[in-house]
Amino acid sequence: MLDPEVPDLGQVLEVLGSSLLRPLSVLPERPVPVSGVLIFERRAPLPPVRDAILLAVGVGTAEAQAMELLASAAEAGYACLVVKSFGEPVTELVEAARRSGVVLLAADEAVAWHHLDAMISSALASPVRFAQAGGAPAVGDLFALANAIAGMAGGATVIEDPHRRILAYSTLPGQAIDEGRRQGILGLQVPDGPEYDEQYRALARAARTCRFPAVGGGLPRLGVAVRAGGELLGSIWVVDTEDCLDSAAEQTLADVVDTVSLHLLAARTAVDAVRRRRADLLRRLLADPSGAATVAPQLGLDPNLPVMVAAFAVASRDADDVLAAHAATRLADLVSLHCEAHYGRHGCALIDGTVYALLPSGPSPNAHRDLVADIARRAHGALRVPVQAGIGALVQGLHAIASSRADADLVLRALTDRPGDPEPSQVATIDEVWGSATLSALARILAAHEAPPRRLGPAVRAHDLEHGTIYAPTILAYLDANSDIAAASQRLSVHPNTVRYRLLRAQEIFGFDLSDPDERLVLWLRLRLGDQLGW
Incomplete structure (x- = not known):
């Protein structure tokens, strides 16, 4: 007879429910005592813990290692093995489990392993x-x-x-x-x-x-x-x-x-599952706004509701930084939490390191900005990394959401392109940074095209680097000063005649004409955006 102080697998499964753990193999008619739960470590030997539940973290059901782990678990006296199939075949593993006497269980794929470990541990407690x-x-x-x-x-x-x-x-x-x-x-x-x-x-x-x-x-x-x-x-x-x-x-x-x-x-776990589903819906909506009529009801929104998009990002100079990627995941959780409290569960989505949130039309645009600024400050305090946020323009309906998202992305890029180290938390709307946002958009266009063929900006910078000249900063100072020689000379701390000489020599060397307004504009853009373009 089973010791009443030792839990039975059937009791544990009853407590947890079939939505978390479901048997893949037939449960034996006899009671199956359970002594504890362990997480499988790939590079560590399997400890011999009799009657324990083993969580096969990172082991696919179709992998040869799954069979090896099942055999090792049976030999060590484990009661059952928990796997996540993710659509992989389980027939051979189920048959092997039947032969070995180990109960094979499938975990809900949406539940994190550490959550499942904690839930099983709680279910094994006698008061529960x-x-x-x-x-x-x-x-x-x-x-x-x-x-x-x-x-x-x-x-x-x-x-x-x-x-x-x-x-x-x-x-x-x-x-x-x-x-x-x-x-x-x-x-x-x-x-x-x-x-x-x-x-x-x-x-x-x-x-x-x-x-x-x-x-x-x-x-x-x-x-x-x-x-x-x-x-x-x-x-x-x-x-x-x-x-x-x-x-x-x-x-x-x-x-x-x-x-x-x-x-x-x-x-x-239930809230996390709902949140993931809503994030998936928002990703679909951002990728294809034409499906707004279908997706909006699932998000609890009117497809014609005026909305704006806010974009949050960790201000990391290293896009491949593992810590930044981890911080972005935590940032998504924080943004979701605060937006749900204020707007309901309309969904927040983490896409390529950027967290997007829907902001339904409220009493005033300033209310949205204040909330976004508050979230950015709180996120910086919690994550200890700089956080930036951009707010797109208000659009009339979810079908136009791509425009607001593009605005929010432009704002983030404009904040990122600001010189110097990022501030702890930076927030701006598209109306506040429309000038620098437009330049950021132009930089992306110029980076994708080679017009004009001579690539005047890069050519001037390359010449300066090779010959030790300073034509690029002189031309840029002159154009920044609206073609005012005196103002440019003050910026450069040189004599006005020095500026005139450099400009004449630059036109001779590179073949452009500073009296042509079109050439002045293109030259200024290429020199102004050179750092962003890597020139």
């Missing part, structure tokens, strides 16, 4: 199994869970995420709440304040249930941090109405924290 068996709320039903905790602990309960957003609250009659709790529920956000800050810092450091005194004329509370491994997932707070909750209430919170951990992980 017993709560599930006793008719506890289904995984993901946080409001029912808050009511259950409030009933057991004896006080009004809230469940929060790590950013102090209230995810769920109890509604049992007869349990008092204070004004701080009431305001938090109304805004689904814990009010700011130094007293609250100190309580949250203390809670994050503690490994047990904590008691906190009343803040601002409110009521005292019990609190406990919710974790999965070393990751802080959120917290549970119970109002102590008359300062009478005893050690039994503290133990109740300690007992349910693993259950709440499982619920929070499941809720986050």
Whole structure:
């Protein structure tokens, strides 16, 4: 008979649900004890942990290594192997699992391995199994869970995420709440304040249930941090109405924290899946705005709604920087989080290192700019890297979204092309940088074409480099000064006659005519944009 203190695989699968883990091979009729969960490391030997669940991270079901890993797991006494198929065939692996006696499970491909590891670990905790068996709320039903905790602990309960957003609250009659709790529920956000800050810092450091005194004329509370491994997932707070909750209430919170951990992980996984789907829809819309009528309803938008596009990017000088790529992924999460809070879940998408967000028509364009600037500042504070953001023009309907995106991209390019190191957070609209944005667009055109054939800008710069002359800066200073010799000489700190001589010699050497307005314009553009074009 199975030891009641050792979880059974069937119990674990029941707790997690078929959306996260589903059997590929037939489950044995006998109970299958599960002792723990491990992640496979390619370059490390497989530890012999009997009855454990092994996560086959990075191993494709069609690879020869999958067969080798299955055989090694069977030999070491593992209970089951978890794989992600991604559409690859699994028939041979299933047959091999049947022969070896190892249960083969398929994980939801949208769930990150470390999330799955934490969820299985939480499901293996005995309080979770017993709560599930006793008719506890289904995984993901946080409001029912808050009511259950409030009933057991004896006080009004809230469940929060790590950013102090209230995810769920109890509604049992007869349990008092204070004004701080009431305001938090109304805004689904814990009010700011130094007293609250100190309580949250203390809670994050503690490994047990904590008691906190009343803040601002409110009521005292019990609190406990919710974790999965070393990751802080959120917290549970119970109002102590008359300062009478005893050690039994503290133990109740300690007992349910693993259950709440499982619920929070499941809720986050569901939100992540929805967010990925919306990001995919936005990518489709940005790539092909002609499909706006089909995509818009799935994003919860009216296809004729006026919108603008904001583009966010990490200001890295090295496009291949691995750290910058990681920061861009985290930036996408931050932008999604803030945009969802203000505009609803219309979707944010990370495309080639740039995060795009839809900004539906609001009370004023300045409101959009203020929000984007706030997101950029917060992202810089969280990521510790410079963050830039460009805002495109307002367009009348999603079918014209490509125009607003192009504007936002131009703004980002104009910010990137500014000389010097990037500021911690830079934000601009297309109207604010239309001049430099236009030059950036022209630079891309010039880079793709070789007209005029003589490539005057590069030729002048090459001559200066080879012969030690300074014709390029002299011509550019002259053109920047609207053909004013005196002003150009002041910029260069030389005599006006020196400027005249250099200009005459340059025209003789390179064959252009500074009296021709068209040649002046093209020459100025090529010299002005030389750094951007690599000339």
